[in-house]
Amino acid sequence: MSLLEERWRGVLDGMAEAVRRAGREAGSVRLVAVSKFHPASDIAELCRLGQLDFGENYVQEARAKQAELDGLGIRWHAIGPVQTNKAKEVAGRFFLLHTLDRADLARALLRRLPEGETQDVLLQINIGEEPQKSGVAPSGAEALCEELLKGGLVSSEGPGLRLRGLMCLPPRCGEGEEARPYFAALRQLRDELSQKTGLSLPELSMGMSGDYRQAIEEGSTMIRVGTDIFGPRPVKA
Numbered sequence: 746m747s748l749l750e751e752r753w754r755g756v757l758d759g760m761a762e763a764v765r766r767a768g769r770e771a772g773s774v775r776l777v778a779v780s781k782f783h784p785a786s787d788i789a790e791l792c793r794l795g796q797l798d799f800g801e802n803y804v805q806e807a808r809a810k811q812a813e814l815d816g817l818g819i820r821w822h823a824i825g826p827v828q829t830n831k832a833k834e835v836a837g838r839f840f841l842l843h844t845l846d847r848a849d850l851a852r853a854l855l856r857r858l859p860e861g862e863t864q865d866v867l868l869q870i871n872i873g874e875e876p877q878k879s880g881v882a883p884s885g886a887e888a889l890c891e892e893l894l895k896g897g898l899v900s901s902e903g904p905g906l907r908l909r910g911l912m913c914l915p916p917r918c919g920e921g922e923e924a925r926p927y928f929a930a931l932r933q934l935r936d937e938l939s940q941k942t943g944l945s946l947p948e949l950s951m952g953m954s955g956d957y958r959q960a961i962e963e964g965s966t967m968i969r970v971g972t973d974i975f976g977p978r979p980v981k982a
């Protein structure tokens with residue numbers, strides 16, 4: 746077994762154990778393998794083993810890998826910040842965009858989405874209100890949701906942008922228990938938003954190497970794990 750396969754299986758085991766410990770249903774958490782900076786050959790190897798969800802941060806890198814790995818049935822997740830002028834490269838081209846955080850990006854995506862198609866999105870929440878991080882502040886999330894809904898920019902059904910839930914990259918991420926309170930806060934915010942807007946928001950994208958067990962215990966439905974699967978990231982050339 747290759748080191749890559751061994752690491753990947755280790756994460757699957759860790760996930761399954763956390764799911765069990767939390768008393769959750771087997772299969773209720775999706776593993777998104779974060780492949781940024783790693784070669785397409787690593788992605789192809791995991792793909793052959795049955796790993797089909799991959800996360801990329803940079804639109805250009807993701808688009809190049811999509812072209813190279815076309816036809817393998819990969820579900821690509823866009824998990825990095827998206828500039829409005831890149832909307833054309835994202836709309837309709839990813840299984841899920843995790844980082845919608847403003848109305849002007851929603852407008853740009855919708856404009857670029859082919860008629861009749863659906864692009865699933867998550868709202869990125871800056872759960873620790875850190876100035877350097879993207880995402881809408883928790884206190885602004887309801888207003889953004891209302892703006893997106895009233896403007897017809899998102900809905901709970903397709904076609905168009907379909908809002909599926911929330912994502913966060915908390916302070917102290919990757920640090921196990923330090924991150925847990927932020928995961929709990931994201932879940933609570935989801936429950937509140939869901940109640941206030943009538944949207945079901947079933948997905949919570951939270952947890953990475955170093956804290957995915959805690960995230961699963963706090964209700965994550967999607968963990969984004971890079972280092973624990975692929976090893977340390979090569980330095981970007």
Ligand SMILES: *Cc1c(COP(=O)(O)O)cnc(C)c1O
Nearest residue numbers: 779802824953954969970971972
């Ligand atoms: C890089 C990245 C990850 C994966 O981080 P690891 O610590 O390598 O598991 C998860 N989420 C986002 C948004 C990232 O940018």
